[in-house]
Amino acid sequence: MSTLVTGIAELVTNDPSLGDGQLGLVSEAAVVVDGGTVAWVGPAARAPEADERVDVGGRAVIPGFVDSHAHLVFAGDRSAEFEARMSGARYDGGGIGSTVAATREASDDALRARLRSLVAEMRGQGTTTVEVKSGYGLTVDDEARCLRLAAEVTPETTFLGAHVVPAEYAGRRDEYVDLVTGPMLAACAPYARWIDVFCEAASAHAFDGAAARAVLTAGRDAGLGLRVHANQLSAGPGVRLAVELGAASADHCTHLTDDDVDALAGGTTVATLLPGVEFSTRSPYPDARRLLSAGVTVALATDCNPGSCFTSSMAFCVALAVREMHMTAAEALWAATAGGAAALRRTDVGRLCPGARADLAVLEAPSFTHLAYRPGVPLVRALNVGYSGSGHPSR
Amino acid sequence: MSTLVTGIAELVTNDPSLGDGQLGLVSEAAVVVDGGTVAWVGPAARAPEADERVDVGGRAVIPGFVDSHAHLVFAGDRSAEFEARMSGARYDGGGIGSTVAATREASDDALRARLRSLVAEMRGQGTTTVEVKSGYGLTVDDEARCLRLAAEVTPETTFLGAHVVPAEYAGRRDEYVDLVTGPMLAACAPYARWIDVFCEAASAHAFDGAAARAVLTAGRDAGLGLRVHANQLSAGPGVRLAVELGAASADHCTHLTDDDVDALAGGTTVATLLPGVEFSTRSPYPDARRLLSAGVTVALATDCNPGSCFTSSMAFCVALAVREMHMTAAEALWAATAGGAAALRRTDVGRLCPGARADLAVLEAPSFTHLAYRPGVPLVRALNVGYSGSGHPSR
Numbered sequence: 091m092s093t094l095v096t097g098i099a100e101l102v103t104n105d106p107s108l109g110d111g112q113l114g115l116v117s118e119a120a121v122v123v124d125g126g127t128v129a130w131v132g133p134a135a136r137a138p139e140a141d142e143r144v145d146v147g148g149r150a151v152i153p154g155f156v157d158s159h160a161h162l163v164f165a166g167d168r169s170a171e172f173e174a175r176m177s178g179a180r181y182d183g184g185g186i187g188s189t190v191a192a193t194r195e196a197s198d199d200a201l202r203a204r205l206r207s208l209v210a211e212m213r214g215q216g217t218t219t220v221e222v223k224s225g226y227g228l229t230v231d232d233e234a235r236c237l238r239l240a241a242e243v244t245p246e247t248t249f250l251g252a253h254v255v256p257a258e259y260a261g262r263r264d265e266y267v268d269l270v271t272g273p274m275l276a277a278c279a280p281y282a283r284w285i286d287v288f289c290e291a292a293s294a295h296a297f298d299g300a301a302a303r304a305v306l307t308a309g310r311d312a313g314l315g316l317r318v319h320a321n322q323l324s325a326g327p328g329v330r331l332a333v334e335l336g337a338a339s340a341d342h343c344t345h346l347t348d349d350d351v352d353a354l355a356g357g358t359t360v361a362t363l364l365p366g367v368e369f370s371t372r373s374p375y376p377d378a379r380r381l382l383s384a385g386v387t388v389a390l391a392t393d394c395n396p397g398s399c400f401t402s403s404m405a406f407c408v409a410l411a412v413r414e415m416h417m418t419a420a421e422a423l424w425a426a427t428a429g430g431a432a433a434l435r436r437t438d439v440g441r442l443c444p445g446a447r448a449d450l451a452v453l454e455a456p457s458f459t460h461l462a463y464r465p466g467v468p469l470v471r472a473l474n475v476g477y478s479g480s481g482h483p484s485r
Numbered sequence: 486m487s488t489l490v491t492g493i494a495e496l497v498t499n500d501p502s503l504g505d506g507q508l509g510l511v512s513e514a515a516v517v518v519d520g521g522t523v524a525w526v527g528p529a530a531r532a533p534e535a536d537e538r539v540d541v542g543g544r545a546v547i548p549g550f551v552d553s554h555a556h557l558v559f560a561g562d563r564s565a566e567f568e569a570r571m572s573g574a575r576y577d578g579g580g581i582g583s584t585v586a587a588t589r590e591a592s593d594d595a596l597r598a599r600l601r602s603l604v605a606e607m608r609g610q611g612t613t614t615v616e617v618k619s620g621y622g623l624t625v626d627d628e629a630r631c632l633r634l635a636a637e638v639t640p641e642t643t644f645l646g647a648h649v650v651p652a653e654y655a656g657r658r659d660e661y662v663d664l665v666t667g668p669m670l671a672a673c674a675p676y677a678r679w680i681d682v683f684c685e686a687a688s689a690h691a692f693d694g695a696a697a698r699a700v701l702t703a704g705r706d707a708g709l710g711l712r713v714h715a716n717q718l719s720a721g722p723g724v725r726l727a728v729e730l731g732a733a734s735a736d737h738c739t740h741l742t743d744d745d746v747d748a749l750a751g752g753t754t755v756a757t758l759l760p761g762v763e764f765s766t767r768s769p770y771p772d773a774r775r776l777l778s779a780g781v782t783v784a785l786a787t788d789c790n791p792g793s794c795f796t797s798s799m800a801f802c803v804a805l806a807v808r809e810m811h812m813t814a815a816e817a818l819w820a821a822t823a824g825g826a827a828a829l830r831r832t833d834v835g836r837l838c839p840g841a842r843a844d845l846a847v848l849e850a851p852s853f854t855h856l857a858y859r860p861g862v863p864l865v866r867a868l869n870v871g872y873s874g875s876g877h878p879s880r
Contacts, residue, residue: 167851169852169854169855169858170854172854172857172858173813173814173854173857173858176807176808176811176813176814176857177813211849211862214863215862215863366860366861369808369860370808370858370860372808400855400858400859400862401859401860401861401862402859402862403860403861403862403863405861406860406861406862407861409861412571413571413764413765413767416571418568418571418572419568419571454606456562457564459564459565459567459568460564460795462567462568462571463564463567463568463765463795464795464796464797465761465764465765465796465798465801465861466761466796466798466800466801466802466804466860466861467606467610467795467796467797467798467801468609468610468798468863
């Protein structure tokens with residue numbers, strides 16, 4: 091059953107061979123979807139026939155957002171910590187412990203309900219691919235449980251046992267690293283595609299370069315791809331370690347030296363910027379222009395989590411990227427779609443070209459520039475095409 | 486037909502006699518609505534009977550937002566101007582001319598469709614009272630036409646013939662002021678509750694203190710209430726003029742002298758801050774804490790308009806107020822509800838106490854603090870209670 095989507099005032103394909111510029115823009119476009127996959131893309135005037143037709147009424151269509159960094163398996167509420175921070179308290183990751191305590195207490199059903207609610211909230215805002223990390227269990231059983239739940243909603247699951255050193259291991263970081271790289275990794279690897287570590291010398295709760303290297307190499311040996319929470323609170327070894335080990339992504343990249351930028355430019359690691367964190371911790375933003383000028387591949391993601399940034403809105407991150415990091419609207423949208431796909435080493439999402447997944451998002455606007463021009467407005471929603479015969483936007 | 490609304494985890498009444506603090510917070514609350522009006526508010530355990538019951542499922546309920554500053558009658562698109570500004574072009578109000586040209590060209594039906602779409606978009610985000618200005622017609626007929634359309638959707642209509650000096654009056658500002666205060670005012674007053682003027686010495690397009698005084702006093706003589714676009718681009722006479730003339734609100738207040746703050750503190754004029762403008766023009770934010778410390782009544786509004794700020798989201802403005810202007814979440818929410826009501830000299834909206842309009846907004850969250858804690862996420866929607874027997878949230 092094929093579906094012809096028409097009435098697309100502006101289509102972002104992210105394929106320069108299909109349209110204008112890096113975004114591969116096509117005006118007055120159409121898309122044919124067949125079996126959940128894009129079968130044809132081009133000007134509406136040249137569209138082929140299809141079994142059914144959906145008209146989006148002169149709106150812009152973009153690839154669904156690819157949110158490559160999110161922490162969605164947790165319990166508890168940290169709005170009070172947020173308020174304290176806005177009144178002047180500093181963020182150092184220490185509050186993660188309160189989420190760990192609540193998560194360990196929570197039932198599978200409670201964790202699953204919260205997780206599914208957040209994924210649905212994201213989808214209602216146009217996010218069609220999301221990575222989900224563990225990292226609030228921090229015991230063998232709780233980490234495996236969180237990843238098992240995450241695997242119910244996405245294939246992009248990340249084992250983050252090395253999120254922080256839990257309270258019961260205070261002063262015994264090496265022992266905790268042995269746990270993470272030993273029995274915890276063994277229990278979690280079956281549910282995980284990726285391994286990640288919070289590499290941060292400036293936090294008493296996180297992991298230094300040697301510990302991060304131990305975690306990442308153990309994960310690699312277990313067949314997992316690599317990701318790193320790198321250079322969030324200070325310049326440190328995270329980014330260079332990520333590049334050296336061939337990690338798919340170095341996330342945060344808020345404090346970078348020239349050597350860090352050179353390493354990223356010379357490697358295959360995507361720099362994933364999370365400007366919602368700087369918004370919600372009132373911190374200086376990463377220097378996106380420096381990275382783009384150096385030729386680094388940049389992604390945008392939410393870092394949706396109950397502590398440092400509880401937004402689930404990729405559109406908000408696009409608006410912040412333009413306002414605060416001086417990215418163009420086109421650069422920001424690319425980073426939030428194709429960039430996120432690159433950070434997950436995926437070629438089937440983040441673009442709308444023949445063979446890609448038919449993850450279309452429709453905007454309540456004639457152009458993608460409205461994502462930055464209209465900050466905070468819920469303009470985007472995922473479009474279900476060809477599912478149960480309905481082309482109606484889901485919300 | 487009365488309706489009992491239950492399942493309210495946290496109710497913001499904005500009436501300190503009904504609950505805790507300035508917000509008059511009630512936990513585990515209930516509200517009885519009768520004939521579109523709040524009939525009873527209090528703890529759910531003491532709620533009276535009613536004809537029907539609506540359960541909001543453990544969510545927070547707040548008074549619908551009161552957006553006291555918006556420009557919603559226009560045609561055209563200025564996303565390209567937005568992009569140029571993000572690339573370094575300065576905002577001085579000059580781009581307003583392009584919207585004026587498009588608005589004059591547009592049919593009533595086209596203007597009405599855009600206006601109603603924006604009002605619906607606002608309502609979908611929890612805004613239940615909105616002020617709408619003219620100011621993109623700038624001829625006698627076009628200003629009257631815009632206000633006639635605005636009056637179809639809100640009683641809070643504002644005549645802003647003195648938005649900019651239109652191109653055909655370039656170099657003849659005094660003649661244009663004569664038109665505004667003469668035939669244009671006569672044609673517009675029947676459709677307007679308020680008169681407003683863009684008082685800004687720093688813009689070649691706007692009105693200096695003498696011109697603003699002429700506009701405001703003419704409006705007052707015609708029976709209109711007064712509002713002023715004041716001190717947006719530079720410190721100038723706008724704020725002091727607003728206070729001197731007893732205006733309901735001085736809007737923007739981005740550049741204030743000590744004398745301006747003293748005047749506001751000693752008068753009855755609300756300082757309406759529009760942080761979406763500073764976000765979308767990449768400008769320094771107003772100093773809200775200075776105003777609050779001086780005892781000034783502060784409101785928040787969107788300034789939704791196609792040029793300097795095209796957000797329609799009061800929740801986004803609340804998040805900006807907390808992040809960028811160091812208001813607490815409680816101060817920001819009060820300013821976006823009761824503050825907006827004060828800026829419109831309304832006592833029937835912006836609060837949920839017996840006798841107030843039953844403009845309830847329900848949050849996809851347990852507490853109002855999530856408006857700041859979860860920036861960019863569409864958490865708020867207006868709740869239709871007792872309309873056509875349905876309590877289902879509208880979107």
